[in-house]
Amino acid sequence: MAGEGRKRRILVVEDEDNIAIALDFLMTREGYEHDRVANGSEALARIRAMHPDLVLLDVMLPEVSGYEICQDVRLDPTLNDVKVLMMTARGSAIERRKGMALGADGFITKPFELKELRDEVRRLLGPGEAEGRPAGAG
Template structure:
């Protein structure tokens, strides 16, 4: 983002407070606008209301799962431009394929290195996706 560009808007959908606080801190430090919801049932209404540039979406959430939210977002044409980076502690290849097949733009396993996460966030905000490589 350059000086005249509006700050990217990022919504974190994460039920673990410590992870959400750490993510909020590092993302705001980059100058991005960050908000958070802590459960799956609140995610879609927040995404529709805020229309963020990127959603950091945990897979395992109370209420709807990250997979259900991802699929619902991709079925909603008004959200087609919103990037999705899925996060999960179950980072095996099958989970990754499932997330990308449902429409996620990227997938990262927890625990993740913050520099790796930040590189993925920057790439997604620039319009790059992992799905092209999967």
């Protein structure tokens, strides 16, 4: 079925290897194309180069915070269609409000269950490649 569309692309911006490995497992199993950067200073350039459908963005990163990256993505009109899902271990209501105010499309608290993350990714991207049929089919 050629031409049904490309795989959804996700960029993971996460400095903790153990979390990145779990995210890699989930993204592979769900059938998404994905890549990873481990520090904030590389993130924006990679987002612009890759133009992912979704950025899984850790709040606490070396060099540049996830909040700054989210804000920069939202200030770049060429990235209007990029969804941002922020992840943080500090899951207070204040943190959530700050992320959403800066333009995040979703916010998830670590540690999270993979099902919770999968559901949030599907909410933001719509039906994934893993389902194997177009939205509305059925």
